[in-house]
Amino acid sequence: MFGVEDRVTSPSMAVHKIVGIETEFGILHRHAGDSNPVAASSMIINAYVNGHLDRRVGWDFEDEHPGIDARGFNEFDALAPEVETHLVNAVLTNGARYYVDHAHPELSTPECTDALQCVTYDRAAEEILIASMAAANDLLPEGEELVIHKNNSDGKGNSYGCHENYLVDRNVPFGRIVTHIMPFFVTRQIWTGAGKVGSEAHGLGAEDVTMQITQRADFFEEEVGLETTLKRPIVNTRDEPHADTKKYRRLHVIIGDANMSEVQTYLKLGATSIVLAMIDDDVVPQPLTFKTPVKTLREVSYDIDLARRHELADGRRMSALEVQWEYLELARKYAESHGLEVVGGDAIGNDVLDRWEHMLSALESDPMSLADQVDWIAKRRLYEGFVERHGIEWDDAKLAALDLQYHDLRPDKCLARRIGLQRITDDADVGLAVDQPPPTTRAYFRGRCLDKFPDQIVAANWDSMVFDVGGDPLRRVPMLEPLRGTEAHVGSLLDDCDDAAELLRRLGS
Amino acid sequence: MAEREQIRKPAPREEETEVDEVAPSETGQELKAELDDLLDEIDDVLETNAEEFVKNYVQKGGQ
Numbered sequence: 070m071f072g073v074e075d076r077v078t079s080p081s082m083a084v085h086k087i088v089g090i091e092t093e094f095g096i097l098h099r100h101a102g103d104s105n106p107v108a109a110s111s112m113i114i115n116a117y118v119n120g121h122l123d124r125r126v127g128w129d130f131e132d133e134h135p136g137i138d139a140r141g142f143n144e145f146d147a148l149a150p151e152v153e154t155h156l157v158n159a160v161l162t163n164g165a166r167y168y169v170d171h172a173h174p175e176l177s178t179p180e181c182t183d184a185l186q187c188v189t190y191d192r193a194a195e196e197i198l199i200a201s202m203a204a205a206n207d208l209l210p211e212g213e214e215l216v217i218h219k220n221n222s223d224g225k226g227n228s229y230g231c232h233e234n235y236l237v238d239r240n241v242p243f244g245r246i247v248t249h250i251m252p253f254f255v256t257r258q259i260w261t262g263a264g265k266v267g268s269e270a271h272g273l274g275a276e277d278v279t280m281q282i283t284q285r286a287d288f289f290e291e292e293v294g295l296e297t298t299l300k301r302p303i304v305n306t307r308d309e310p311h312a313d314t315k316k317y318r319r320l321h322v323i324i325g326d327a328n329m330s331e332v333q334t335y336l337k338l339g340a341t342s343i344v345l346a347m348i349d350d351d352v353v354p355q356p357l358t359f360k361t362p363v364k365t366l367r368e369v370s371y372d373i374d375l376a377r378r379h380e381l382a383d384g385r386r387m388s389a390l391e392v393q394w395e396y397l398e399l400a401r402k403y404a405e406s407h408g409l410e411v412v413g414g415d416a417i418g419n420d421v422l423d424r425w426e427h428m429l430s431a432l433e434s435d436p437m438s439l440a441d442q443v444d445w446i447a448k449r450r451l452y453e454g455f456v457e458r459h460g461i462e463w464d465d466a467k468l469a470a471l472d473l474q475y476h477d478l479r480p481d482k483c484l485a486r487r488i489g490l491q492r493i494t495d496d497a498d499v500g501l502a503v504d505q506p507p508p509t510t511r512a513y514f515r516g517r518c519l520d521k522f523p524d525q526i527v528a529a530n531w532d533s534m535v536f537d538v539g540g541d542p543l544r545r546v547p548m549l550e551p552l553r554g555t556e557a558h559v560g561s562l563l564d565d566c567d568d569a570a571e572l573l574r575r576l577g578s
Numbered sequence: 579m580a581e582r583e584q585i586r587k588p589a590p591r592e593e594e595t596e597v598d599e600v601a602p603s604e605t606g607q608e609l610k611a612e613l614d615d616l617l618d619e620i621d622d623v624l625e626t627n628a629e630e631f632v633k634n635y636v637q638k639g640g641q
């Protein structure tokens with residue numbers, strides 16, 4: 070469609086948008102009497118790891134600093150997340166991290182070079198959790214089972230996250246990111262939202278909110294901040310790049326819902342990557358700053374008819390859809406002027422733009438036509454039908470049960486997998502992604518080493534691996550460049566080496 | 579916050595195509611039948627004691 074080589078007028082200086090997505094899963098230990106979610110989470114991870122890995126390699130916590138704030142100071146009264154070093158923590162041969170975080174099993178995909186690769190690893194993460202349930206249930210007494218949900222709320226005021234991570238240019242002032250990403254985050258929910266019955270915000274009941282667009286909006290109270298477990302901010306300032314800190318920043322995005330729809334996960338990653346690339350390249354207009362972003366975030370979430378217009382700081386009123394159209398139009402122009410190499414190439418970049426446009430057009434003219442692409446719309450169709458059929462009220466426990474079962478990962482129970490959601494991924498690719506790392510990032514080096522030399526690796530984390538090759542001391546290999554250590558760089562070398570000692574010799578470290 | 583005011587829908591964009599009127603008889607019935615089938619299926623797999631399942635679904639706060 071676009072003759073890109075001819076028309077790119079300004080080569081992009083943006084950092085390649087490496088992406089990853091990390092999901093905290095809901096966990097239930099059913100028919101067990103007294104059960105403890107930390108123990109259950111540990112059990113489910115151990116069951117998988119013991120069955121699937123030759124040897125467990127632990128996480129290396131040396132580089133974890135979740136208290137560092139991108140704004141350049143450390144708030145002493147901010148409750149920065151603690152690093153819980155004693156809990157179960159494993160690295161998988163596909164480069165993912167699978168661990169217990171705050172009483173939930175959590176799986177972080179490996180680093181990916183584009184949204185398609187990342188949604189494939191996200192779907193692989195679901196398969197890993199499904200396999201984990203099966204493995205754990207084999208070990209439990211008859212009648213007990215562990216049940217995993219891919220959602221963000223228990224409906225009782227407790228929330229857990231699905232976080233996205235994007236590599237951006239360190240040299241971009243953080244304030245620029247905040248200004249231009251904030252309106253995007255406040256409004257993208259109209260096509261990213263996973264939907265929820267009712268509201269968990271203080272003072273609101275079913276008579277105020279039958280259902281809403283997101284799982285998470287109720288839990289956000291600040292515009293910008295470091296916290297992740299309370300007073301959650303729309304833009305999180307955690308500054309732990311796990312990469313060369315002079316070149317890179319990792320934007321840690323906590324506002325998203327966990328999606329069962331692959332189209333939504335794909336688009337969420339792809340469109341946000343493009344917007345961040347524009348910010349890297351400083352191709353940004355006058356910002357569409359909302360007057361009260363947190364209030365607007367909730368107003369958008371509660372407005373399932375997409376009818377409202379929200380107040381901007383300059384006094385204008387715009388709907389969430391209008392704001393999204395502005396971002397899309399800007400993205401189209403950016404694609405023409407700069408190309409989309411930084412999000413994985415023009416083919417995937419333009420596919421993202423085309424799907425984003427289709428989403429917005431459909432939201433405008435026939436939202437229910439998106440029932441096979443957008444979780445909240447699929448739910449709306451289902452719940453309205455259910456309410457009509459059974460003559461119940463919106464605060465009926467049956468609807469709450471539906472709302473949970475939509476996200477239940479047990480294959481015989483999962484409602485999302487019964488309603489004909491469109492696929493983006495391919496089952497064969499997902500199968501490979503369960504065990505094999507992406508070939509295009511440093512996750513390749515990590516995953517292949519773990520697969521080939523598990524006995525010689527002491528610990529691993531995002532930006533280094535620690536080897537024990539018999540000598541004294543242990544050898545740490547830094548991996549500060551997310552695009553180094555790929556199949557192209559080290560594939561043949563890894564094929565050739567018989568052991569880690571030889572690998573380290575030949576790497577010259 | 580969750581006010582139920584009547585808000586006029588924003589004006590459509592210039593390039594927006596005409597919305598076709600959905601033929602009320604056939605497509606509407608097909609869609610309804612499809613939804614009915616789906617609801618039947620869901621009735622079969624829905625957790626038998628919804629209230630208890632929902633009551634027991636408690637999570638610790640995460641990030």
